[in-house]
Amino acid sequence: MTKPNTYQRGPDSDGHFGIYGGRYVAETLMPLILDVERAYDEARNDPAFRAELSSYLTSYVGRPTPLYLAERLTEQLGGARIYFKREDLNHTGAHKINNCMGQILLAKRMGKRRIIAETGAGQHGVATATVCALFGLECVVYMGEVDIERQAPNVFRMKMLGAEVRPVTSGSGTLKDAMNDALRDWVATVDDTYYLIGTVAGPHPYPTMVRDYQSVIGEETKTQINEIEGRNPDTLLACIGGGSNAIGMFHPFLDDDGVRIIAVEASGEGIETGRHAASLTAGEPGVLHGNRTYLLQDGDGQITEAHSISAGLDYPGIGPEHAWLHDIGRVEYVSIRDDEAVDAFQLCTEAEGIIPALESAHAVAHAAKIAPDLPPDHLMVINMSGRGDKDLESVGAYLKARGS
Amino acid sequence: MSGTRISARFDRLKSENRSGLVTFITAGDPDRGTSQSILDALPEAGADLIELGMPFSDPMADGPAIQASSLRALKNGANMKQTLEMVASFRKNDGQTPVILMGYYNPIHAYGPEKFMADAKRAGVDGLIVVDLPPEETELRQPVEAAGLDFIYLTAPTTGDDRLPHVVEHAGGFVYYVSITGITGTKSAKAGAVETAVERIRRHTGLPIAVGFGIRTPAQAAEIGKFADAVVVGSALVSRIEENLNGDGPAAACRDAVLGLVRDLAGGLKS
Secondary structure, three states: OOOOOOOOOOOOOOOEEOOEEEEEOOOOOHHHHHHHHHHHHHHHOOHHHHHHHHHHHHHHHOOOOOEEEOHHHHHHHOOOEEEEEEHHHOOOOEOHHHHHHHHHHHHHHOOOOEEEEEEOOOHHHHHHHHHHHHHOOEEEEEEEHHHHHHOHHHHHHHHHOOOEEEEEOOOOOOHHHHHHHHHHHHHHOOOOEEEOOOOOOOOOOHHHHHHHHHOHHHHHHHHHHHHHHOOOOOEEEEEOOOOHHHHHHHHHHOOOOOOEEEEEEEOOOOHHHOOOOOHHHHOEEEEEOEEEEEEOEOOOOOEOOOOOOOHHHOOOOOOHHHHHHHHHOOOEEEEEOHHHHHHHHHHHHHHHOOOEOHHHHHHHHHHHHHHHHOOOOOEEEEEEOEEOHHHHHHHHHHHHHHOO | OOOOHHHHHHHHHHHOOOOEEEEEEEOOOOOHHHHHHHHHHHHHHOOOEEEEEOOOOOOOOOOHHHHHHHHHHHHOOOOHHHHHHHHHHHHOOOOOOOEEEEEOHHHHHHHOHHHHHHHHHHHOOOEEEEOOOOOOOOOOHHHHHHHOOEEOOEEOOOOOOOOHHHHHOOOOOOEEEEOOOOOOOOOOOOHHHHHHHHHHHHOOOOOOEEEEOOOOOHHHHHHHHOOOOEEEEOHHHHHHHHHOOOOOOHHHHHHHHHHHHHHHHHHHHHO
């Protein structure tokens, strides 16, 4: 495959990244999707909209987030110089709010009064409930019953913020089923409802829109590392479920030769066990939730259940732009098991006093694998996509079961 | 295209001056044997056209009844190959009743679209409804046409006049009007609003128009049948399966319950 002139121009006008992406939705939703696309195009070209978003990102979300040199971790791993992009310091504790702030302003601009969202770990649900509280909009969050159990603190936060959390019992009761139910809601409430998708999946324009709202992560990182080190990083690392924190970190760097970019999927209990969430490592292209991408599925095209200790990575698909970046080889996609992620969770907490989200711990775990073999002047940036308070119970239970 | 089973059936309905009954069941629900026995008996009970659901793990446009039927079928081993085998078996005794496969794109994608269309045609399938494939996504158009199948498009209350010509441009067989904004088997539309919508669609196409989503009773079917060329009933039928699963002799009970409702619906349309 020949190298394109730029990796940043996609998608085409119909929302395709190579053969991935698109708009695979029922006709009832199609006119709405086109409405969202029109509204988004207008908003992003409107200086007043951009100024309003930027103002909220600064005064409410707390941007820019710091780029932090993790000195003790660097020392302990004994290789590459490791920085964290501190998305965990955003209001609500994860990168999810970057996207929510953009989309809620868009929903308001479109005159919508009711917001629906899906959530896995609850971080996107909390961020959505937060921006709905901020603007006084009705909020319904679909969340799988399995996730409700393992992310109880976030469920409580959403309720405190005035959101209704609807348990999803269909299918495997996790993120994909929550997305199915959110789409079912939207089909029935098209007049007044806006679907605030939390990751770079769904039908066009969502993968593009969410990427654009998350790209603030990579843009800031680029400015900051150049201020601190006088040059670009050598390696970028981010965890990937649907892929919003990863694409947000990566996108501004895609055309920068010499920046190695690595995304870390969750291989759960191990690829060979079948209990994992590694769509790119072990999936096949297919169509789900409005786009063509890599999916975990059986030979008959039935979607199979994803598994990860981290609820936020527990999704059987991946954003279509990642599928494209995977095929053309610009981004490397690797995977980390539950046990490795939990080890990295402990390592990061003890070495840096930063409790990472289990999602982000997957990226730290891969850093721990490769950093020791890299020279001290190798600059590595890990996207610390969220804080881990929500995961303490899961980690505690895991360690108890493991007997450590 | 002339001479297809679908066009022949609508011609006959027109000559009989009545609206047709389209029945939906999920292939393999609750199991292959029971499902085949229901499928084979549908025409005699009064089904004019048959929609056969292709089970999918994530049926996003469907309500609880059809979601459950899909999962029952999958749990009992249903797959795309079996669905086509069921049609082939049905065709041994019925050469006239149109069979339309309805479902989602991914299982077709996994099967391989060209191979699937060819195999479906060979099995005796007449048309295809792929819920998550709007006219913007054109990739099945060529394989469907190459195999000589009709691609049936959905229109919805949200499909405006500006968009309708684009949707019906490549439609074959008939146009399916989704009468509510919502998922299958939930709310029902008011007949007056549906009639207005059907008239609106007729201004854009000469194809017959079938109305579905939210039609559950013989009375509702009769009311919609006054102006639609056909009415589609699905969730109410598959609910009969769910209701009769746990009794004595569930296979016969499920079959009789479904066919009983089909007879009532057909009676409503003929009265």
